[in-house]
Amino acid sequence: MTLGEASLLERLAADEESVRGxxxxxxxxxxALEERLSDLATARRIVAPMLVGHSRPEQAPSGGTPDAPTHASPEEAVPAPKPVAGLDKQVVVIMASSGRTMRAKEVAQALGEPDVRGRVETTRARLKRLTALGWLTQHEPGLFSIAAGINGHVLGGVANDEA
Known part of the structure; x- marks a missing residue:
């Protein structure tokens, strides 16, 4: 190996390390932003019911219409799924924000997992576990989406209306 080739390899390694950092x-x-978003969703979930009786119909909260309530009454509430944290929470957020059904490979890619069978199968097992916990729904084999009524439930100890 010439001196120029060694120097090039050193620069590439240094650039690679910089990008990793x-x-x-x-x-x-x-x-940190996901945690802040979760905190804001919690605040909105707590404050919104207090303001519903005091706001005029044309000032409906975002995402709602003046004639349609944006929050279910306690009698209509769906039981909350068991709390999740860590990577399970990330999966729920990914599924909720996608707004569509997803396969395990897509979720694994969204998590930044390497595209290898073992990681996809681990993600598939996680999706099935989250389905059993009530966070996800499996529409057909291998096709998952966020379960109905998840918005506003406690996610890892913090309500997350976006999930």
């Missing part, structure tokens, strides 16, 4: 920093920022 930037990626880790971005992941930390995303985690």
């Amino acid at each position: 930037q990626l880790e920093s971005l992941r930390e920022q995303v985690a």
Whole structure:
């Protein structure tokens, strides 16, 4: 190997390490933003019922219409699924934000998992477990989506209306 080739390899390794550091920093920022979003959803969930009786119909909360209630009454509430945390919480957020059915491979990719069979199968097992816990629904073999009535439930100890 020539001196120029060794120098090039060293620069590539240094650039690779720099990008890894930037990626880790971005992941930390995303985690902090997800936590803040969850806190805001909790605040909205708590404050919205207090304001419903005091707001005029044309000031309906975002996502609702003046004639349609945006929150179910306690009698209509669906029982909350068991709390989840960590990677399970990330999966629920991914599924909820996608707004569509997804396969295990798509979820694994969204989590940043390598595209290898073992990681996809691990994700599939996670999806099935979340289905059993009440967070997801399996429409047909291998096709999952967020379960009906999940918005507003406690997710890992914090309500997350986006999930």
